[in-house]
Amino acid sequence: MQLKANGQHMVVKSKIENSYDCSCNCFVRNGILCCHALKVMLNDEVDRIPDKYILRRWRRDLVPVECEMRNIFLSKFVDQLQEWDTKIDSELPIQSHAQETTTSIKEFLGVSQLENIDVLPPTGIRNKGYGTGKRLISTAQKAITNGKRQKRKCRLCRQMATHDSRNCPKRDST
Structure with missing residues (x-):
C-alpha cells in the first residue's frame, strides 16, 4: 500500500x-x-x-526478586512497629495536647476549671448585609440608578418624579 x-x-x-x-x-x-x-x-x-x-515497562513481571525480598522485610518491619506501638499504648496513659495544656494551667494557677459556664454569646446581632446574599448599595449608587429611572407625574404631589401615588413621600404625611 x-x-x-x-x-x-x-x-x-x-x-x-x-x-x-x-x-x-x-x-x-x-x-x-x-x-x-x-x-x-x-x-x-x-x-x-x-x-x-x-516493552519491559508494560510487563507485570517488572519487579525483580530483590525488590520482593525488600517488600517482605518492610512488611515484617511495619508489623513489628505496630506491635511495639500497641505495647507502648497499653503501658502509658495517653493524654492529648489539649488535656496536657489544661492540666498544666490548673497546676500553675492552682484553680480548677468551672464545670458549668454561664456566659453565652449574644443572640440577635446581625452584621450589615450578613446572610442576605446581597451587597450593600451606597447612596451615590442609589442616586445614579434613581437618576436613570423614567420620570412620571405623581397624582398626590403633582410633580414629575421617579415615584407615583403608591410610593409618594407625601402619602405617609397625609
Whole structure:
C-alpha cells in the first residue's frame, strides 16, 4: 500500500522477522504499537502480539526478586512497629495536647476549671448585609440608578418624579 495525501499509513510486514513496521512510527516514538499495525495483525489473524512489541515497562513481571525480598522485610518491619506501638499504648496513659495544656494551667494557677459556664454569646446581632446574599448599595449608587429611572407625574404631589401615588413621600404625611 502506498502513502496517500489523505492520511493513510503503510504497514510493512516481515514474515521472517515477524515484524510490523508502520509509516506513522508510533512504536518508535512512544513505545506503543499503533492501530494501523494492530489492524494488519487482526487481518492476519495473529493470536498473540509478538514479544518485541510489548516493552519491559508494560510487563507485570517488572519487579525483580530483590525488590520482593525488600517488600517482605518492610512488611515484617511495619508489623513489628505496630506491635511495639500497641505495647507502648497499653503501658502509658495517653493524654492529648489539649488535656496536657489544661492540666498544666490548673497546676500553675492552682484553680480548677468551672464545670458549668454561664456566659453565652449574644443572640440577635446581625452584621450589615450578613446572610442576605446581597451587597450593600451606597447612596451615590442609589442616586445614579434613581437618576436613570423614567420620570412620571405623581397624582398626590403633582410633580414629575421617579415615584407615583403608591410610593409618594407625601402619602405617609397625609
